[in-house]
Amino acid sequence: MNNELSLLGLAMRAGKVLSGDELVLKAIRSREAALVILAGDASANTQKKFRDKCSSYQIPLLIGYDRDQLGASIGKEGRVIIALTDQGFAGLLRKRIGDSSEVEYIEYTGAEG
16 A cells, blocks of 8 residues: 555544545535545546535545545545545645645635636
8 A cells, every 4th residue: 555545544543534425525514624535436426526515615635546545545445535634644645645646636725716
């Protein structure tokens, strides 16, 4: 497992990871989510829903990996959507990703259309 994904396992053990549509949407709305991670193989509808929601609440969104990689990284079955609720872990993950071609990182800042 690569370096970034092993960080998700640490965050999970620290209790700083939420997964599943409803929990992640709730965390975005309450601004508890520091970073949302969406599987690259999520459906187009799911991708649009989380792009729009993260954009309106200005929560950084990372799209990449696949549902099996995300699930395995936190010791669960396949996961399509994960939220990190800790700024420290979110910052570390963003640093480690750097210019990885496996992921698309979107930082939503300011008011967008």
